[in-house]
Amino acid sequence: xATFDVIVIGAGPGGYVCAIRCAQLGLKVACVEGRETLxxxxxxxxxxxxxxxLHASHQLHxxxxxxxxxxxxxxxxxxxxxxxxxxxxxxxxxxxxxxEFLFKKNKVTWLKGWASIxxxxxxxxxxxVHEAKSxxxxxxxxxxxxxxxxxxxxxxVTSTGALALPKIxxxxxxxxxxxxxxxxxxxxxxxxxxxxVIEYLDAITPGMDGEVQKSFxxxxxxxxxxxxxxxxxxxxEAKKNGATVRYKLKKDDSEHSLDAxxxxxxxxRRPFTTGLGLDTLGVKLTQRGQIxxxxxxxxxxxxxxxxxxxxxxxxxxxxxxxxxxxxxEVVAGKHGHVNYGVIPGVIYTHPEVANVxxxxxxxxxxxxxxxxGKFSFMGNGRAKAVFxxxxxxKLLADKExxxxxxxxxxxxxxxxxxxxxxxxxEFGASAxxxxxxxxxxxxxxxxxxxxxxxxxxxxxxx
Ligand code: NAI
Numbered sequence: 141x142a143t144f145d146v147i148v149i150g151a152g153p154g155g156y157v158c159a160i161r162c163a164q165l166g167l168k169v170a171c172v173e174g175r176e177t178l179x180x181x182x183x184x185x186x187x188x189x190x191x192x193x194l195h196a197s198h199q200l201h202x203x204x205x206x207x208x209x210x211x212x213x214x215x216x217x218x219x220x221x222x223x224x225x226x227x228x229x230x231x232x233x234x235x236x237x238x239x240e241f242l243f244k245k246n247k248v249t250w251l252k253g254w255a256s257i258x259x260x261x262x263x264x265x266x267x268x269v270h271e272a273k274s275x276x277x278x279x280x281x282x283x284x285x286x287x288x289x290x291x292x293x294x295x296x297v298t299s300t301g302a303l304a305l306p307k308i309x310x311x312x313x314x315x316x317x318x319x320x321x322x323x324x325x326x327x328x329x330x331x332x333x334x335x336x337v338i339e340y341l342d343a344i345t346p347g348m349d350g351e352v353q354k355s356f357x358x359x360x361x362x363x364x365x366x367x368x369x370x371x372x373x374x375x376x377e378a379k380k381n382g383a384t385v386r387y388k389l390k391k392d393d394s395e396h397s398l399d400a401x402x403x404x405x406x407x408x409r410r411p412f413t414t415g416l417g418l419d420t421l422g423v424k425l426t427q428r429g430q431i432x433x434x435x436x437x438x439x440x441x442x443x444x445x446x447x448x449x450x451x452x453x454x455x456x457x458x459x460x461x462x463x464x465x466x467x468x469e470v471v472a473g474k475h476g477h478v479n480y481g482v483i484p485g486v487i488y489t490h491p492e493v494a495n496v497x498x499x500x501x502x503x504x505x506x507x508x509x510x511x512x513g514k515f516s517f518m519g520n521g522r523a524k525a526v527f528x529x530x531x532x533x534k535l536l537a538d539k540e541x542x543x544x545x546x547x548x549x550x551x552x553x554x555x556x557x558x559x560x561x562x563x564x565x566e567f568g569a570s571a572x573x574x575x576x577x578x579x580x581x582x583x584x585x586x587x588x589x590x591x592x593x594x595x596x597x598x599x600x601x602x
Contacts, residue, residue: 142249144170146471147263147272149255149416152180154448154460155278156239161468163246170272171243172265174254177236178243180280182457185300188235190323191488192228193303197330198490201363206527219331221308228303256417260443274443274471277431278464279416281409281449286315288375288386289405295383296376296403299324309333309401313385315373317344319487321406322360326489329364336366336398338373338387345487349499349548351534356493356550359530363490368398376403411450426452436476437467445471459483482565486555491531494558497546497565500536509539513571513594515587517551519601522582528552533591535561535571542570542595553584560588571595 144167148159151173159171177184203216243250253265257277263270283298285291293301302324308331314321317339329335337344343353344360344367357367371387374395382401389396411429418425424432424440431439431446438445445467448460462483466476487493503510513535517523531551537544547561564574574592579585590599 141268142170142270144168144249144270144272146170146274146276146468147172147251147255147270148276148278149257149263150180150278150280150448151175151178151239151250152278152280152448152460153182153457154280154464155180155276156243156464157461158276158278158447158464158468159248160242160246161465162471163248165468165472165474167468167472170249170251170270172251172253172255172263174252177232178239178250179232179236183235183239184232185303187457189228189232189303190299190327192231193224193327194323194488194490196224196227197327201330201490209527219308221331225304254415256415257421257444258417259421260441274445276437276464276467276471277413277416277439277444277446277450278448278460279450280412280460281455282412283405284408284410285405286373286375286407289315289373289403290376290378291405292378295378295401296405298405302328302402302404305402309382311382311400312336312402312404313338313383313398313400314404314406315385316406316408317341317367317369318346318406318408321404322365322487322489324404324406325365326360326363333401334366335364336368336400338368338371338385338398340370340372340390342370344369345493347499348485348493348495349534349546350501352493352495352548352550355531356487356489359491359550360489368396371396373407409449409455413450436470437463438470453480454483454485456483456485479566482562484555484558484562486558488555491528491551492549492554494549494554495547496558496562497544498536499546499548500534503536503545508545510536510545511539511571511595512536513591513596513599515590515594515599515602517584517587519590519599520582520584520587522584523552523587525582526552528584533557533587535574535588535591535595537571537595542572544569544571544574547588547591549588551584551587557585557588560585 146169148155148171162169251265311334314325314337370390374386447463449455469476484496516532518529534548536546571592579589593599
């Protein structure tokens with residue numbers, strides 16, 4: 141048995157960041173992780189491996205579609221799938237080993253095994269009980285499936301199975317047009333699969349700005365993805381080679397089916413708290429199984445905190461990281477804070493899609509007076525030079541005060557561009573503040589400035 145100031149349960153982006161920050165603040169800290177490697181879902185079977193496959197498949201897309209236009213002639217590369225998976229695994233290893241190094245550097249003890257909490261102040265890892273003044277649950281989430289859909293991670297897969305398919309399927313049915321479905325659907329479409337996305341709602345990527353949703357769907361369709369909208373999936377049946385997806389169209393209740401080599405279930409994730417013993421302890425959960433926390437991330441039990449996908453809010457690695465750093469400050473007796481109004485969201489398709497703050501639909505629903513500044517990447521010289529003129533930047537600002545309320549980008553480097561707007565919003569900036577800031581030419585970021593100019597006297601290049 142060992143005694144610590146803090147024990148963090150889970151070494152995903154929430155947990156490992158929290159453990160490192162606790163150590164930096166002078167606390168004696170351990171982090172429990174049952175996987176063979178650190179980094180949680182994000183590094184092992186989520187954000188990082190999917191980005192490796194998105195990168196590789198995008199290079200193929202560029203070779204097939206844009207190389208000849210630039211005078212780069214010759215045969216397009218063929219896909220060595222085994223090598224592509226090996227590259228992805230190498231990326232994972234480099235990142236997870238990196239966290240191991242950071243733990244050593246910061247003197248964070250890695251307790252290997254699965255944790256439970258027998259009582260406040262105690263964490264049991266396998267058969268050993270350790271003590272800590274504060275316990276922080278960062279146990280993350282797991283894919284949630286649908287009734288009638290049996291995931292075998294071979295034919296009917298979640299994102300985990302989709303990142304390690306034995307071969308590139310000829311056809312893929314994706315259930316759910318959310319972030320996972322569209323990122324991984326894009327990967328396989330670029331690699332030659334016939335991809336059909338089946339979505340319950342009438343728009344893709346729920347919660348996103350309406351104009352972006354429409355433009356995004358059009359661009360994905362141009363890339364070959366097919367969509368069946370307003371369709372409730374009823375179940376799947378395994379066949380000799382692949383599976384059948386049964387769905388009902390909401391408009392007329394008619395029943396249909398679709399056969400595919402592989403079915404990707406991407407209908408959301410749910411908090412993963414199995415085995416922690418929260419029931420026995422009496423830790424309160426919400427109706428959706430999230431751990432209830434107060435404004436300092438403390439659960440209903442004193443000294444036990446929770447962060448990340450296991451609690452309320454968007455299931456995003458960077459939201460978990462921010463909470464990890466903030467709760468570390470709290471248990472160290474300082475003031476931790478997360479600005480939930482300025483959490484960016486990014487979809488790493490091509491083009492990328494990014495957003496922060498309010499959507500136009502939200503502002504309308506609130507009855508707020510706002511103005512819209514929009515600028516197309518067609519008017520951006522750099523974007524045109526690299527065949528990336530599809531998409532736009534849409535900035536929303538208060539009609540009276542000009543304060544920035546939200547930003548929605550679809551286009552090249554959107555996931556990076558959004559951050560200048562995040563910083564501006566953190567400082568309570570106006571659209572004019574962005575418009576008067578010098579932006580280097582030629583960069584994609586000029587499109588953000590032009591959108592800000594469009595909130596005032598008008599953009600120059602449109
Ligand atoms: P999601 O919640 O983003 O999308 C799920 C979609 O499935 C929704 O559009 C929903 O309407 C649809 N759906 C649900 N039931 C259905 C049914 N019976 N038939 C047809 N459609 C149905 O969930 P997703 O994509 O699985 O992602 C899970 C979480 O992981 C999300 O919170 C997401 O933010 C996060 N994530 C974030 C990434 C990023 O930031 N780039 C990458 C991957 C995941």
